[in-house]
Amino acid sequence: MAKNEFPVSLADGFDRQKESRRFRAHSWKQLRVAALALLVLGWPLVSAGLPAGESGDDTYRFTPGIGEQRIVLLSEVLGGAQWIWTRPGDSGWDTVLLGVRLSALEGDAAEPWLELSAGSLCIQQYVERGSHGLRWLNLTGLKSGFADGAMVNMVGHGVAVEAGPATLRIFANRLNLKGRILILAAHPDDAEIAAFGLYAGSNATIVTLTCGNAGDANYKDQFPDPAEQYQFKGYLRAVDSVTAPWQGGIPPERCFNLGYFDARLQDMHAAPAEVIPEMYGPNRDISVYRRANIGRMLGSGPRSNTWDHLVEDLVRVFKKVKPSVIVLPHPFLDSHPDHAFTAVAAVQALEKWKRPATFLVYTNHAGENLYPYGPAGTSAPLPPWAGRELTVESFYAHPVSPGLQRRKLFALDTMHDLRLSPAEQALCLPPGAQPDREDYPRIQSVDYFRRGPRPEELFFVFSREGVLKLVQTYLAEMPTASTPATAQRQ
Numbered sequence: 001m002a003k004n005e006f007p008v009s010l011a012d013g014f015d016r017q018k019e020s021r022r023f024r025a026h027s028w029k030q031l032r033v034a035a036l037a038l039l040v041l042g043w044p045l046v047s048a049g050l051p052a053g054e055s056g057d058d059t060y061r062f063t064p065g066i067g068e069q070r071i072v073l074l075s076e077v078l079g080g081a082q083w084i085w086t087r088p089g090d091s092g093w094d095t096v097l098l099g100v101r102l103s104a105l106e107g108d109a110a111e112p113w114l115e116l117s118a119g120s121l122c123i124q125q126y127v128e129r130g131s132h133g134l135r136w137l138n139l140t141g142l143k144s145g146f147a148d149g150a151m152v153n154m155v156g157h158g159v160a161v162e163a164g165p166a167t168l169r170i171f172a173n174r175l176n177l178k179g180r181i182l183i184l185a186a187h188p189d190d191a192e193i194a195a196f197g198l199y200a201g202s203n204a205t206i207v208t209l210t211c212g213n214a215g216d217a218n219y220k221d222q223f224p225d226p227a228e229q230y231q232f233k234g235y236l237r238a239v240d241s242v243t244a245p246w247q248g249g250i251p252p253e254r255c256f257n258l259g260y261f262d263a264r265l266q267d268m269h270a271a272p273a274e275v276i277p278e279m280y281g282p283n284r285d286i287s288v289y290r291r292a293n294i295g296r297m298l299g300s301g302p303r304s305n306t307w308d309h310l311v312e313d314l315v316r317v318f319k320k321v322k323p324s325v326i327v328l329p330h331p332f333l334d335s336h337p338d339h340a341f342t343a344v345a346a347v348q349a350l351e352k353w354k355r356p357a358t359f360l361v362y363t364n365h366a367g368e369n370l371y372p373y374g375p376a377g378t379s380a381p382l383p384p385w386a387g388r389e390l391t392v393e394s395f396y397a398h399p400v401s402p403g404l405q406r407r408k409l410f411a412l413d414t415m416h417d418l419r420l421s422p423a424e425q426a427l428c429l430p431p432g433a434q435p436d437r438e439d440y441p442r443i444q445s446v447d448y449f450r451r452g453p454r455p456e457e458l459f460f461v462f463s464r465e466g467v468l469k470l471v472q473t474y475l476a477e478m479p480t481a482s483t484p485a486t487a488q489r490q
């Protein structure tokens with residue numbers, strides 16, 4: 001639980017849940033402590049220094065002094081809770097989160113979700129199965145319904161919302177998205193999944209670090225030799241990473257694939273000067289994949305696959321692009337090692353590029369690849385996170401219109417790795433049958449066509465100091481053993 005949170009609850013009405021009874025007993029005790037603190041210190045101060053909450057609580061730690069923090073009182077109504085919106089102090093706000101205590105109903109096989117409404121607006125937000133404890137709902141989609149004094153309603157479906165005090169966090173990020181934006185992606189498709197809506201129509205440059213020459217042997221029917229198959233796949237995906245952003249108006253001249261080898265970044269980091277070969281073959285030259293680039297920022301001559309070269313390339317990219325906004329993966333939440341080490345490489349390159357920038361940090365792999373939950377088109381809360389405390393300086397929900405969500409879906413569809421290979425399509429499988437490969441992309445629970453198109457793209461916002469600290473903390477705490485990445489979804 002976040003240290004600055006208000007861990008109290010006034011829940012009732014859900015006596016059929018044993019878990020909930022234990023939870024409430026604990027919460028009533030906390031409420032008495034909080035009420036006493038309230039009398040002595042005044043309302044805004046009671047959140048500081050209270051004991052940590054239940055196991056299962058999100059452990060985001062919000063940085064004091066950034067954004068507006070407010071306690072709202074949730075009143076119990078049939079099936080949920082309601083409260084009254086009052087105008088934020090900063091009229092330039094763009095993102096709002098509400099910390100609420102949830103208890104998923106036992107024995108319900110469906111994903112729990114909440115119906116959130118204000119004024120004439122209504123949105124759906126799914127949470128993970130078995131949700132229990134503090135979760136941060138994202139109410140940004142209700143923004144135009146938030147008139148001063150508007151009633152905000154929350155109705156749970158398969159999940160109980162606890163009444164009582166809850167923390168509202170309102171952020172006015174004032175991002176300059178008209179300036180130069182740099183999107184950093186670990187693999188072809190990551191930029192689109194995380195930020196297609198953000199980069200579409202902007203002055204963005206998109207840089208993908210690896211060519212994506214690992215994972216499933218999608219094209220083994222055409223290339224029985226594994227090394228040849230993966231080299232072909234890498235080039236195919238490198239071309240995808242350079243061309244798919246054109247669906248969002250970013251010309252191929254501003255998209256670059258650095259050509260480093262998929263599933264190798266962590267090993268490269270461990271021995272920065274050592275040349276690490278491809279996963280499935282002897283090739284050590286990344287220029288094989290860089291030939292996919294049209295823009296000339298990187299050069300096309302032979303270049304070996306080393307960490308030092310990667311960092312050197314990123315320094316070059318920073319100096320050429322001069323971004324004021326840099327978009328990159330979250331090393332803790334974006335759990336694929338190549339994603340985490342994309343952030344590590346970027347931060348190392350920042351040592352040689354000191355211009356001011358804002359950092360938007362994303363995750364494509366939270367919640368064991370199940371997040372965001374629920375169907376495409378529904379909005380998402382913060383990813384559930386019960387590990388070590390994670391600092392949140394600010395949070396930004398970037399609106400993506402229905403038209404842009406459709407465009408994003410079809411941009412993802414241009415990615416060869418997210419759809420069937422020609423051989424699989426040629427099988428003309430009977431209904432219900434699936435091709436014989438492990439990460440067949442039409443497994444609904446992890447499918448990017450479900451997870452990608454959403455009404456908002458979500459980013460943790462960091463200062464330069466904040467993102468440096470985030471990565472330093474990750475490196476200090478990461479497991480020492482290399483994590484096999486070959487079988488992981490990218």
Ligand SMILES: [Zn+2]
Binds near residue numbers: 187
């Ligand atoms: Zn990836």
